[in-house]
Amino acid sequence: MKVKGSCLCGAVKINIPQIAEEITVCHCHMCQKFFGGPFLSLAGVLPKDFSLRGEEQIQRFMSSEWAERGSCKTCGSSLFYHSLADDEYYFPAGLFDEIDQAKLVGEIFYDQKPAFFHYQEATEKLTEEAFLQKLFNDSE
Template identity: 80%
Template sequence: MELAGQCLCGKVSITIPKISEEITVCHCHMCQKFFGGPFMALEGVLPENFTLNGEEQIQRFMSSEWAERGSCKACGSSLFYHGLADNEYYFPVGLFAEIDHAKLTEEIFYDQKPAFFHYKEPTEKLTEAAFLQKLFADSE
């Protein structure tokens, strides 16, 4: 499926020629602060597999030793999570209007999920420790 999306003001746009419709939700406290709630993300995409226009409008922030986050300087839209270990970019589903048949498949940092909401879909649920173990095992 090809996706085209943009930030709220349209100064940054993203085109992904081919991507899975599987969605991961991150419940970590950093994502909750950065995205204003859980981060509903598309599958990770390597830089050579997407086009990012408006790079000069992107503000990058090193949020941890293993990741940076990007937002639009003009409108403040949250644009991506960039994993440094795998060099993949994870984009919020809200940037893309064409996502119709996506499937929620995984929830990470599940032990940091607020108690007041739940998803009905059956998902793989990884705690912070389990996710970090998987992340660093995959990057070796």
């Protein structure tokens, strides 16, 4: 699937020529604060596989030892989660119009999910411990 997206004000534009039609949800407390709820993310993309316009409008924030998050300096839109362990970028599904056929495939930090919402799709569900173990074992 090819997708094009932007922040709310249009200062930052993202073009991904090819990406899996899959959505992952992160329930961690940091994502809940940064994205205002669960982070519905497109599959991870390496920097060589997407383009950004308006890079000067992006504010980067080191949210942990292993990741940074980006937002638009003008409108405040949350733009990405950047995993430093594998150099992949994860973009919020809401930035793109073309993803209505994507499938929800997994939920991470499931042990931090608020009790007041649920997804009906059957997904892989990883706790914080299981996800971090998988992340750091796979990146070695």
